[in-house]
Amino acid sequence: DIQMTQSPSSLSASVGDRVTITCQASQDISNYLNWYQQKPGKAPKLLIYDASNLETGVPSRFSGSGSGTDFTFTISSLQPEDIATYYCQQYDNLPPGWVTFGGGTKVEIK
Amino acid sequence: QVQLVQSGAEVKKPGASVKVSCKASGYTFTGYYIHWVRQAPGQGLEWMGWINPNSGGTNFAQQFQGRVTMTRDTSISTAYMELSRLRSDDTAVYYCARDRSNNNCFDPWGQGTLVTVSS
Numbered sequence: 001d002i003q004m005t006q007s008p009s010s011l012s013a014s015v016g017d018r019v020t021i022t023c024q025a026s027q028d029i030s031n032y033l034n035w036y037q038q039k040p041g042k043a044p045k046l047l048i049y050d051a052s053n054l055e056t057g058v059p060s061r062f063s064g065s066g067s068g069t070d071f072t073f074t075i076s077s078l079q080p081e082d083i084a085t086y087y088c089q090q091y092d093n094l095p096p097g098w099v100t101f102g103g104g105t106k107v108e109i110k
Numbered sequence: 111q112v113q114l115v116q117s118g119a120e121v122k123k124p125g126a127s128v129k130v131s132c133k134a135s136g137y138t139f140t141g142y143y144i145h146w147v148r149q150a151p152g153q154g155l156e157w158m159g160w161i162n163p164n165s166g167g168t169n170f171a172q173q174f175q176g177r178v179t180m181t182r183d184t185s186i187s188t189a190y191m192e193l194s195r196l197r198s199d200d201t202a203v204y205y206c207a208r209d210r211s212n213n214n215c216f217d218p219w220g221q222g223t224l225v226t227v228s229s
Binding site: 087 | 145155157169172205207210213214215217218220221222
């Protein structure tokens with residue numbers, strides 16, 4: 001099974017700061033990686049798909065990059081409404097296949 | 111708009127079974143896989159498996175095989191997830207999610223169903 005190591009598990013940053021979250025796969029997953037945002041008490045929301053594609057309607061301050069085993073999720077300028085937990089999700093290149101989530105990163109305002 | 115609406119909260123005793131429903135609207139139900147994901151209190155997301163609403167075919171995460179059943183009723187655009195032999199560590203919010211392009215992108219998600227397992 002592919003393991004996803006997400007870090008950090010939590011972070012505190014100021015409004016306007018650049019925030020970076022990483023996700024490392026235990027083996028090459030090409031670009032088969034998505035990022036989700038989950039606000040307290042709510043269901044997750046898809047932000048980035050296939051490692052770097054911004055979902056329609058998602059603000060451009062969110063971005064993703066990487067391929068192979070190392071991936072990065074970035075908020076270019078943290079806003080108060082971005083307080084949430086963020087998860088990476090890897091998947092098999094099958095229609096559809098197996099799925100694994102990272103452990104999550106809780107983002108708070110300093 | 112595309113929407114998934116789940117059934118209400120459940121309280122079950124250890125050893126019992128629970129069946130959660132997920133009613134789809136706003137799109138062709140048989141065109142997109144439905145995944146189930148759970149989240150224990152204060153914990154992360156755990157993928158359980160999927161069902162193909164068109165064929166009824168399923169695929170489960172290894173840790174749930176033998177305990178989980180996923181079915182659907184196409185006449186009412188509803189998917190079901192049944193988990194048997196419940197344990198206290200099955201206490202969680204259970205989500206259904208549409209596979210947006212049948213490529214493992216989950217959008218949208220249902221609102222979640224809290225299942226509490228307690229004696």
